[in-house]
Amino acid sequence: MIELEGLTKRYGEKVAVNDLTFTVRPGIVTGFLGPNGAGKSTTMRMILGLDRPTAGDVRIDGTHYDRLKDPLTCIGALLEAKGVHPGRSAYHHLLCLAQSNGIPRRRVHEVLDTVGLTAVARKKAKGFSLGMGQRLGIAAALLGDPRILMFDEPVNGLDPEGIHWIRTLMKTLAAQGRTVFVSSHLMSEMALTADHLVVIGQGRLLADTSMADFIERNSRSYVRIRSPQRERLLDVLHRAGITAVESGNGALEVDGSKAEHIGELAARNQLVLHELSPQQASLEEAFMQLTAESVEYHAHADAPVPRQQWGDGWKRG
Amino acid sequence: MAAAQVVRSEWTKIRSVASTVWTLSLAVVVTIALGMLISALSRSEFDGMGARDRLSFDPTFISFAGMSLGQLAMVVFGVLVVSNEYSTGMIRTSLAAVPQRGTFLFGKIAVATVLALVVSLATSFAAFFLGQAMLGEHRASLGDDGVLRAVIGGGLYMTLIAVFSMGVATMLRSPMLSLGILVPFFFLISSVLGYVDATEEVGRFLPDQAGSRIMQVVPPVDDDTPYGPWGGLGIMALWVVAALVGGYALLKRRDA
Numbered sequence: 001m002i003e004l005e006g007l008t009k010r011y012g013e014k015v016a017v018n019d020l021t022f023t024v025r026p027g028i029v030t031g032f033l034g035p036n037g038a039g040k041s042t043t044m045r046m047i048l049g050l051d052r053p054t055a056g057d058v059r060i061d062g063t064h065y066d067r068l069k070d071p072l073t074c075i076g077a078l079l080e081a082k083g084v085h086p087g088r089s090a091y092h093h094l095l096c097l098a099q100s101n102g103i104p105r106r107r108v109h110e111v112l113d114t115v116g117l118t119a120v121a122r123k124k125a126k127g128f129s130l131g132m133g134q135r136l137g138i139a140a141a142l143l144g145d146p147r148i149l150m151f152d153e154p155v156n157g158l159d160p161e162g163i164h165w166i167r168t169l170m171k172t173l174a175a176q177g178r179t180v181f182v183s184s185h186l187m188s189e190m191a192l193t194a195d196h197l198v199v200i201g202q203g204r205l206l207a208d209t210s211m212a213d214f215i216e217r218n219s220r221s222y223v224r225i226r227s228p229q230r231e232r233l234l235d236v237l238h239r240a241g242i243t244a245v246e247s248g249n250g251a252l253e254v255d256g257s258k259a260e261h262i263g264e265l266a267a268r269n270q271l272v273l274h275e276l277s278p279q280q281a282s283l284e285e286a287f288m289q290l291t292a293e294s295v296e297y298h299a300h301a302d303a304p305v306p307r308q309q310w311g312d313g314w315k316r317g
Numbered sequence: 318m319a320a321a322q323v324v325r326s327e328w329t330k331i332r333s334v335a336s337t338v339w340t341l342s343l344a345v346v347v348t349i350a351l352g353m354l355i356s357a358l359s360r361s362e363f364d365g366m367g368a369r370d371r372l373s374f375d376p377t378f379i380s381f382a383g384m385s386l387g388q389l390a391m392v393v394f395g396v397l398v399v400s401n402e403y404s405t406g407m408i409r410t411s412l413a414a415v416p417q418r419g420t421f422l423f424g425k426i427a428v429a430t431v432l433a434l435v436v437s438l439a440t441s442f443a444a445f446f447l448g449q450a451m452l453g454e455h456r457a458s459l460g461d462d463g464v465l466r467a468v469i470g471g472g473l474y475m476t477l478i479a480v481f482s483m484g485v486a487t488m489l490r491s492p493m494l495s496l497g498i499l500v501p502f503f504f505l506i507s508s509v510l511g512y513v514d515a516t517e518e519v520g521r522f523l524p525d526q527a528g529s530r531i532m533q534v535v536p537p538v539d540d541d542t543p544y545g546p547w548g549g550l551g552i553m554a555l556w557v558v559a560a561l562v563g564g565y566a567l568l569k570r571r572d573a
Contacts, residue, residue, distance in 0.1 A: 049416045082406055085334060087335055088330070
């Protein structure tokens with residue numbers, strides 16, 4: 001279990017992590033989602049005691065990280081930056097970590113086997129591809145057979161086979177009753193692996209919810225309508241008690257009504273429709289919406305227009 | 318025992334990178350080879366020397382002439398042992414494994430220091446014997462007064478140079494910055510300060526000048542150095558302690 005309480009990190013004026021309070025529980029995969037620069041990596045470094053919090057507290061199974069005896073046997077982490085000396089072999093990299101925590105040498109061979117690096121164990125890490133480097137980092141995380149695992153963007157640089165492997169690995173680890181905390185900036189990735197979601201943007205907690213709940217609330221359907229007689233259409237809809245929302249490009253979006261119903265309504269009023277299509281909001285869209293205000297680096301062209309009424313209901317704090 | 322685990326781990330780290338081998342080999346080869354060359358040249362020049370120069374002719378010190386260059390390889394060794402962690406990002410992995418930063422730092426420095434000491438002592442003895450062989454009839458013998466002290470002192474001097482560099486590199490983190498400061502410091506500043514009387518006094522208290530006093534067996538004529546061989550090494554040791562304390566204090570409170 002990882003418990004964060006009011007965790008805050010300031011770099012001068014800039015607040016990288018702002019008053020984060022949440023708990024990562026055992027037995028499930030908890031996804032840590034946020035756009036680039038949201039503060040995910042900083043949070044993870046504070047969990048590992050690498051960065052000192054400006055305020056607040058974080059505990060691993062009730063203990064501060066630097067109080068853990070042989071921390072690698074309690075929590076294993078894959079950090080975003082490689083953290084491997086390129087001139088050292090994979091074997092020696094893992095061996096020096098094992099020795100520092102009193103882990104038997106046999107485990108080094110075991111984890112090398114688990115991640116499929118046995119054949120290149122004696123090769124220097126500088127010759128490794130991005131994917132191999134990622135596997136070596138995962139091997140280091142698994143080394144101490146820890147109850148808690150933390151992965152910062154683990155699928156980065158992995159090929160499809162590697163991505164499938166890491167997904168299965170995370171689910172297996174959680175099924176064994178371990179705490180699995182994994183960060184990503186991709187909603188689609190999280191939807192496939194995470195049971196629980198913690199979403200942050202600009203260092204602030206935006207959501208702390210179960211994946212099922214998130215999907216239920218966000219995969220709502222709506223109808224998109226486009227018409228040259230937009231004003232009259234709005235009028236007709238209004239009189240029928242249907243609320244339409246502008247979605248940009250002159251289109252209207254209607255929640256909670258059937259396309260058939262709107263089509264008949266338009267026909268009865270002799271309105272021309274250029275589009276009448278039932279839509280399903282994707283989770284990716286829901287995530288972008290949630291973090292829209294907090295994205296630090298906007299790509300300005302074709303930025304999605306936020307629809308304000310979404311997501312507010314389950315925002316916390 | 319946590320400290321023993323860290324020492325074992327750091328030994329694995331230090332022996333599994335190529336830079337350890339090449340920096341230490343370079344220190345050995347340069348110190349011995351240059352010492353032999355200068356010894357051979359001194360022997361042929363001895364006949365042309367004035368009485369005063371002959372009086373202060375110090376065959377032991379001459380055989381250590383290669384250290385002026387060899388110590389730079391020791392500087393590089395000391396810097397790389399520490400700053401490799403930072404330049405590769407390994408420091409995060411290391412501190413996640415050993416969050417007690419004092420144990421981590423001093424475990425690493427202990428391992429590197431013992432290794433440097435073994436190599437330095439071997440180098441010092443080899444440089445002495447091979448240098449004396451080059452000096453022919455002007456040679457000193459290990460049994461002569463103060464010679465054994467100077468030879469062991471030479472090994473300690475090289476070791477302290479390496480440890481001082483480790484302390485500075487812990488403070489500065491970047492290998493380029495550390496080398497950019499340490500190399501001129503040991504190679505230029507001391508001799509530049511020696512040009513002017515006023516600054517010469519200051520220069521004497523720099524780690525390399527104070528420390529190298531221990532390698533002298535025959536002091537120069539009208540020598541007015543305010544400290545003896547061990548006093549000089551003590552001054553150098555204080556510099557080393559200061560660098561280590563500074564490094565530890567920064568590592569302790571810095572984000573990794």
